Amino acid sequence: MHMTSTPAVILQDVWKHYRLGEVFFEVLRGVDLVINRGEFVIVMGPSGSGKSTLLSLIGGLERPSEGVIQVLGRTISRYSDSQLKTYRRKLVGFVFQFYSLVPTLTSLENVTMMLELLGSIPSKTVSQIAREMLELVGLGDRLDHFPSQLSGGERQRVAIVRALAKGPQLLLCDEPTGQLDANTSQEIISLIKTLSKRLGITTIMVTHDKSLITHADRVVYLRDGRIITETVSEGGFQIEKDHSSHVT
Template identity: 45%
Template sequence: MTDTVRHPPGPLIEIEGLRKTYNAGLPSEVEVLHGLALRVDAGEFIALMGPSGSGKSTLLNILGLLERMSAGSYRLQGEPVQHLDDTGLTLRRRQSLGFVFQFHHLLPAFSALENVTLPALMADGRVGPRQLARARELLDAVGLAHAMHRRPSELSGGMQQRVAIARALVMSPPLVLADEPTGNLDTASSDEVFGLLRRMHAERGVSFVVVTHDPRLAARCDRLVELVDGKIAHDGPIVA
């Protein structure tokens, strides 16, 4: 089974006036994102960088519909999403987004194959033959066909993260959000996992927004968005 999903060109994400405030109305109130504007188009591979505390993870969580913005507008594939209820947000997240985190969050009692099929199980209550075939195909694509029945404890850190990448892609999302996906790996494994993300982008047309603190990896992206003190300080193509 070969992945032939190709997502149409155009904006995946359009954000205007994004603000995020914690502890609103309390003495400890703090605004961490200050009126951001950001557009992510289909086919992009973006590095999101910035010093600790600049708001990178908060922004990624808002893009991923895991946190709500305090003010502003957010269109995901042309649909306004900022006013959706929790059920609506969950459905949009399942339809449009995949996630890869620094820690793989694989279920230890499940095999690699079972972990990859989890999004399908959560969405439909069952894993059908087509979804199972897709999960197998993705594990083969990330080089783990031989290990699909192993549990996470039987896999190296780099292999576990490759399972997480396959899981992020199993529902054919147009966009994957990755938060320090190589931050828990050694240099060799980091290069391997990042190379896999680039290959998935090239071969499958999936867009990526990748939070990283590593300038060496950011240089392998196509566009850099840099946050400083909750504002976008730079947004432009990577210059070799």
Template identity: 50%
Template sequence: MSRRGAAVQLGGDTFPLEVGVAKRTVFHARGLTRTYRVGDVEVQALRGIDLELAAGEFVVILGPSGSGKSTLLNILGGLDAPTSGTVRFEDHDLTGADARALTQYRREHVGFVFQFYNLIPSLTALENVALATELAHGDPHARAAQDPAEALRLVGMGDRLDHFPSQLSGGEQQRVAIARAVVKKPDVLLCDEPTGALDFETGKLVLDALRRANRELGTLTVVITHNAGISAMADRTLRLRSGRIVDESRNASPVEPAALNW
């Protein structure tokens, strides 16, 4: 297992970046490309990405629309496969895995937070979270999940357990979604524009919930956004443009979400 925290590719050369505290690397991606064919048009979403992500990190991936950040997230989450290159999650090779193996991978290791929350409208907050533990239940590989109510308290939703999504505000729904994502103690939490549909104050509450989950559970958290303001709370920020990582910066003293401004 590599001791390097990350590597970044600039202009075709790879620069290994040493980090002070050696953390266990969970994701290894090498030479990732992804080409879509939309009708008669070929779209190169990713043009060669090398990436390593370590356990417990809070990583923000910034980039404008069409920069390939969602594609990268989908590949990390086992929803999409690269056209070339390899991705490994610990000892799982995601590149050659079939749909069944990817489902199992998502089930055991990944938590997702969506831009539009994607809660099940017919289940209460508590039940939406319990759904994720129900999935892990009976799965021999699953670790002991958190108590769903505990997960909701972690995101500050301890008093809304019995509410249906239609009875919650957008920010509240997103915090339930975060509780749902972290309740099974995933290795990685993938968040796609988690504050994209929220106002400033509500967005900060949601980010606070993410930060707490990251700190208290030690979950590797990857947030993709085009809101540069969020990068102030990250351990590391990657910038994507046209399918390439164009910049990478480390943040020695991340700020608390409450202090963010954008």
């Protein structure tokens, strides 16, 4: 397919540093990365290597200190705060480790709330979309349950629906199975992959779980704020692309 070879995300020499008093943290140190439309990419690497920071930059939660980030032709690294807000709201779905559902809202309300934020969908349609998507992920009989009345896997399914219901172009998942057992993790990843492929969404997922990498089109490894290797799966073969020559 031609469409899949169009880049969705381009990072060029992206750096991120933080200053805390006297101390200077270099979290990302020159990341170059191209992710194609509709691709399902897993990001791995040791704790503190910059994985969550990378996702926040791509998701427009923060801006890089240096370098360029383009998403679907938009140079988001130059966006103002209000442009970033619109970008996040319209184009990006987020799924986190701790579900981050609103505890006082039901499954249905957690999803409709997100759709209402868009402000452009009639409320009758909002509730219909939310209902249908929750049914699609097997939660048709859990619509009126509060998060505390759901299992971890069910909560994460609500969070996935909440992220996808608005029809984002990009889905960013930060350790979405970090709280789940092995079987539920596999189910959740299959669900994320099936839905994102069906909807043509580009997905970037951070995980520590090696058993999940078979689901990925590509695995990117970060270490000390740099990409060290990329594994591309092509017809079942794992091809190593070594970036270490870029490291100085």
